[in-house]
Amino acid sequence: MSTDATVAPPSHRLEQAFLDLYDREAPVVLAYLRGAAGDDAEDLAAETFLRAWRRWPSYRATDRPVRHWLFRIARNLAIDRVRRRGRLMVLPLLRETGGAGDALAAGVVDRLQLLAALEALAPDERELLAMRAAGLSFAEVGAQLGRTEAAARMAWHRSARRLQAHLER
Amino acid sequence: MDDMHVDPELRRLDGALRDAVAPDGDALARVRGRVAAGLPAGASASGGAWPLPPWWRYAAAGAAALALVVVGALGAVALTGRSSATGFSSTVVPPAPDVAASSASGASGTAGAAAAPSVASGVANDARAAVAPGGQSLALPAPNPISPPAASCSASPTVQFQGRGLAATGIATVAATQQVGTVNVTVQQSGADPTAALGTVQTRIAAVRDALTRAGVPAASVQVSYYRSYGDTSTRQYTAYASLQATVTGADALAEATRAVLGVPGITAYSTSSQAAGRPTQQEVQNAVGQAATQAKEMAASTAAAADVRLGDVQSVVAQPPATCYGPSGQERIVQVTVTYAIR
Numbered sequence: 001m002s003t004d005a006t007v008a009p010p011s012h013r014l015e016q017a018f019l020d021l022y023d024r025e026a027p028v029v030l031a032y033l034r035g036a037a038g039d040d041a042e043d044l045a046a047e048t049f050l051r052a053w054r055r056w057p058s059y060r061a062t063d064r065p066v067r068h069w070l071f072r073i074a075r076n077l078a079i080d081r082v083r084r085r086g087r088l089m090v091l092p093l094l095r096e097t098g099g100a101g102d103a104l105a106a107g108v109v110d111r112l113q114l115l116a117a118l119e120a121l122a123p124d125e126r127e128l129l130a131m132r133a134a135g136l137s138f139a140e141v142g143a144q145l146g147r148t149e150a151a152a153r154m155a156w157h158r159s160a161r162r163l164q165a166h167l168e169r
Numbered sequence: 170m171d172d173m174h175v176d177p178e179l180r181r182l183d184g185a186l187r188d189a190v191a192p193d194g195d196a197l198a199r200v201r202g203r204v205a206a207g208l209p210a211g212a213s214a215s216g217g218a219w220p221l222p223p224w225w226r227y228a229a230a231g232a233a234a235l236a237l238v239v240v241g242a243l244g245a246v247a248l249t250g251r252s253s254a255t256g257f258s259s260t261v262v263p264p265a266p267d268v269a270a271s272s273a274s275g276a277s278g279t280a281g282a283a284a285a286p287s288v289a290s291g292v293a294n295d296a297r298a299a300v301a302p303g304g305q306s307l308a309l310p311a312p313n314p315i316s317p318p319a320a321s322c323s324a325s326p327t328v329q330f331q332g333r334g335l336a337a338t339g340i341a342t343v344a345a346t347q348q349v350g351t352v353n354v355t356v357q358q359s360g361a362d363p364t365a366a367l368g369t370v371q372t373r374i375a376a377v378r379d380a381l382t383r384a385g386v387p388a389a390s391v392q393v394s395y396y397r398s399y400g401d402t403s404t405r406q407y408t409a410y411a412s413l414q415a416t417v418t419g420a421d422a423l424a425e426a427t428r429a430v431l432g433v434p435g436i437t438a439y440s441t442s443s444q445a446a447g448r449p450t451q452q453e454v455q456n457a458v459g460q461a462a463t464q465a466k467e468m469a470a471s472t473a474a475a476a477d478v479r480l481g482d483v484q485s486v487v488a489q490p491p492a493t494c495y496g497p498s499g500q501e502r503i504v505q506v507t508v509t510y511a512i513r
Contacts, residue, residue: 015205022204026197034190039399042196046203053207114189133186160179167182 018056022049025067028134029074035130037078038115044081048074071136071144075127082123117166125159132156324494324503326464328472334484335473336509339464343449343457343491343502350423352381352430354413355437363407367398369435370409376433381415384429385422391415449491449502458488461506469510481511 029048033041051073052059059069118126124145131141142152328337354377358369374393381391391413398409415430417423427440449457473480486509491502 019201019205022201026200027192030192030196030200031187031190034192035186041192042200042203045200046207049200049204050207053204114185118186129186130190132183133190135187157176157179160182164178164182 014056018049018053021052021066025070028067028136029070032071032130032134032136033074033078035115035118035133036075036127037081038119040081044074044077047077051077067136067140068143071131075144078127079123113167117163120166121159121162125155125162128152128156128159129163324505326468328468330476330512331509333512334509335469335478335480335512336507337465337469337472338505338507339461339466339468340503340505341457341460341464343453343504350417350420350426350440352386352415352417352423352426352438352440354415354430355410356413356435357408357410357437358435359406359408361405361407363398363409366407367409370411373433373435374411374413377413377430377436377438380429380433381426384426386415386417386426390417454491454504457491457502457504458506461488461504462486462508465506465508469508473510473512479513481513484509484511 026045026049030041030045033044033048037044048070052070055073059066118129121129128141128145131144132138136144137149138153138156139149141147141156142149145152145155147155324340326337326339328335354374356370356373356377358366358373360366378388378391382388392415393411393413398407415426417426423440427438430436430438469480485507487507489505489507491504493502
């Protein structure tokens, strides 16, 4: 009666396969979200992968690269979160390193200034820089933004120069 | 970077950005834990997300309808059985206890029978003596299984006539002598200079650590759970803050640690404690079981007298494991003991 030709493997195998996917892609997704959404990054990364888990069957029916698909989910979450938030910028979690107070403080200031400047950019510019900082190629950034690779590269240059200008103010 | 013609300044900027957003292993592990914890629930909650046959909704609806019919039939059988019993059947103190302990089952009556000799006092001993010859059951709870806090402590002792028997349930609070508390400290500093703000916070956290050490709190019990800075880009105001938690065992030690922390200027602190946070000893659980059993026995006796019936042998004693609930004084652990007597 059932038209399902394939039998779903036991759930623990699916979960393990999905956690393997997490281990492969999470560093890139989380890095992007740290750039694009700041302190909410871990929340959003967890939500990204949980949504991905729920939508896994619909993804399997497509031939999109998995990273592209994950970034679509992450982007939508980040855009929603940034829209809801005000101008308050929170740094990503800093672990207490103990002892090296000055170095920690200096690192905090550098990162604070960099991310503050990043936040001062337009959302699409910030997002583009965050994608690159997460390790996406220009081709991948272009695919994500619906642009050609060359157009993504040019847009990145513009955004990076604008970020530089903010830092020099 | 896959563009070799990029401006060196921008290349450095890109490198700094990558460093700034690169997650460390702890962050990845935290998120992974949250994802892993959500997978089974996600799988079950999403229902049709994983491949289910297209007719699953019909099957589910049919199963639900069947379950309703079965429940109704069982209810009817139960009511019929009660009304046709040779004795009388009435509920004297009706409402069933509304506590988290309801998960304990009657099956524990046989499963826990081996533990019977360790009953501490009161009617539990009487019950044991009465039960043993008849081969009936006596169940004791293990001291440590703790149900998650779920309900208010609204349980009340009950007595019910059940056919030719009478079941009385007594309730007692497990009086744990060991309290576990947490001292929570928050430090916050704002200013135009983020370096100074962060330095101040670090200094104060170090002072709190020193104070706790002097108060005898081991370093392993102290944890700085987060340490953050943030800034308002429009006003150029920066704030740094940190949070510290110290876990302390014993009311005196908790008071001492709290006093020590409050001596550090420029911090916010509070402490919490709960008897239920510490594990009760076997003896403490047994004492509570004895009290609950005594209460059950006294209620059974007074109810039987009021109803003008005579109690016979004890048929079973079932003690439910300690369950946590919220009472007037905060979180508590309670035990329930149900003693079932024959009616002569």
